[in-house]
Amino acid sequence: MEKCHPATDGGAIKMTSAPRQDGPKESCGVFGIFVPGTDVSRLAYLSLFALQHRGQESAGIASSNGEAIVLKKDLGLVAQVFDEWSLAALKGDLAIGHTRYSTMGSTRWENAQPTLRRLDSAQFALAHNGNLTNTAVLAAELGTQLASTDTDLMAEAIAEAYTAAGGEGGIALAVAASVPRFGGAFSLVIMDQERIIGVRDRHGFRPLCLGRLDHGWVLASETAALDVIGAEFVREVEPGEMVVIDRAGVKSSRPLGKADPRLCVLEFVYFSRPDSVLNGTNVHLARRRMGEVLAAEAPVDADVVVPVPESGVPAAQGYAVASGIPYSDGMVKNRYVGRTFIQPDQVDRDRAIRMKLNPMPSVLAGRSVVLVDDSIIRGTTTRQLVDLVRASGATEVHLRISSPPYRWPCYYGMDTPDRAHLLAAARSVAEIQDSLEVDSLGYLSLDGLLEATGAGSGGMCSACFSGDYPTSVPIDADKLLLERSE
Ligand code: SF4
Secondary structure: OOOOOOOOOEEEOOOOOOOOOOOOOOOOEEEEEEEEOOOOHHHHHHHHHHHHHOOOOEEEEEOOOOOOEEEEEOOHHHHOOOOOHHHHHHOOOOEEEEEOOOOOOOOOOOOOEEEEEEEOOEEEEEEEEEEOOOOOHHHHHHHOOOOOOHHHHHHHHHHHHHOOOOOOHHHHHHHHHHHHHEEEEEEEEEOOOOEEEEEOOOOOOOOOOEEOOOEEEEEOOOOOHHHHOOOEEEOOOOOOOOOEEEEOEEEEEOOOOOOOOEOOOOHHHOOOOOOEEEEOEEHHHHHHHHHHHHHOOOOOOOOOOEEEOOHHHHHHHHHHHHHHHOOOOOEEOOOHHHHHOOOOHOHHHHHHHHEEEEOOOOOOOOOEEEEEOOOOOOHHHHHHHHHHHHOOOEEEEEEOOOOOOOOHHHHHOOOOOOOOOOOOOOOOOOHHHHHHOOOEEEOOOOOHHHHHHOOOOOOOEEEEOOOOHHHOOOOOOOOOOHHHOO
C-alpha cells in the first residue's frame, strides 16, 4: 500500500484493477465533507464504501486541518486502499474522496483521484465524476505536457486561473472562472485548506447532492453515501450550480449560465444504488416500475420470471407483479468473482460465466422462462446466459430488457465500446433476437423508461438510446488521448 502523500501527487503502481465485465461500466463516485471541529476522514471512508459500486479501480481521500492538504490514494477497492494507519494520518475537519472507474486515462496510480495541486501560495484537491467532451481543445489551450486525464486538465485550468488572478479571490474564484471552459459532463468536488466546493455542469449529467451532518455539510454523488454516515439529505446541487462550503455556511452561485437539466437516465437503469434517491425518485422503485411497464409493452405467456442477478432483479419483480407470472431466482451470482486471481479469460467460456452466474436447473428445467436483465451492451454475456438457461432445461427463453436498445456510445462518463461493438448499433430487434437465439425479445420503450423514472418527456439524457446528444461530442473519442501524446 502507498503511504499518505503530504507533498506530492506522484507514485508507483501497486495493485491491479478489478476485472471488467460485459455490461454498462460505472462512472465514478465523489464525496466531500466539512464538519467544523470534527475529524472527518473516517466518515469519508464510510461514505466511499457506499460509493464503491461507481468505481472499483482506485480510491482516495484528501483531508485538511486548515493548514495543509494530505492525500492518500491507491489502486484497488476502498477496503484495500485504507487502513487504520492511513486514516489516522488524514487529519482535519474537511475532506474529499473519490472512487474511480476510468473513462479517460489508464488505470495507474497517477490517474487515481483526488488530484492534488500545490501552487506557490495555495493548494487544492479535486475529484471528478463525468467526462469532458472538449479534452483535445482544452489540452491545446493549456499547452500542458503533464496531464494524462481530463481531470488533470481541469486542475491545470484552475491553477492557471488562480495564478492569472494573482491569487485574488482564492481557489473558489479560480474554479468559477475555469468551469465555463469545460465541455461535457462534470460533477466536481474540490477542496482547499479551508473549504469544499461542489460544481455540476449545466446539464447535470452526473448526480451530486448536498446533505447536513450536525453543524456541517456533506456533498455526495448519491444519497446512499449520506445515509451511511447519518447525514440528512438537503437538496441536489442543481445543474450549472456551484456551492462553496466554509465556516460561514453554504454559498451558491451560477458560473455556468442557463441550466438545461439532462441527468443520465442510466443512473436509474444501472449506475446508482437502489437505495439512492434521484430527482425525488427512489431508484429501486423506478426499476420495479420499469419492469411493470415492460410487462405491459412486451407481454408473453410463460411459466416463470427469472432475473439476471443482480442487475435484473427489481425489473423482474415488477414484470412478475404486472404480468401475474410467478417470480423465482433461477441463477446465483458469485459476488466475490472480482476478487479472484483467476481471470475469466484463463478458463473456458462456460466455466468463466459459471464463475459469475450459476443457473439452477431445479427452477428452470421444463419451464418456459422470462429472463429479465437491465441492458445489453455487447451481448457476449447475454448470449452465454441464454445458452446456460437452455442447458439447464428451459423449454423456452423469452428475453426482456428493462431499457431500450443501446445503440450509441456515451461521451459523458460511461465507458462504452465503439459503435461497432454495440450489439444493437446496426441491428433491428428481430435481428438481435436471432443473434441471441431466444424465443422472443422485448425491450422497454424510451417513453416507458422515462415514465418509470418519473421524468416524463424531458430533463434526462438518453443519448445512448436515441443518438440525441445534448452537447456536441468528439468525432473520434479516445480514452488514452492524452497519454498517447505524452
Ligand atoms: S449517453 Fe447514455 S449513459 Fe451517457 S449520459 Fe446519456 S443516458 Fe447516460
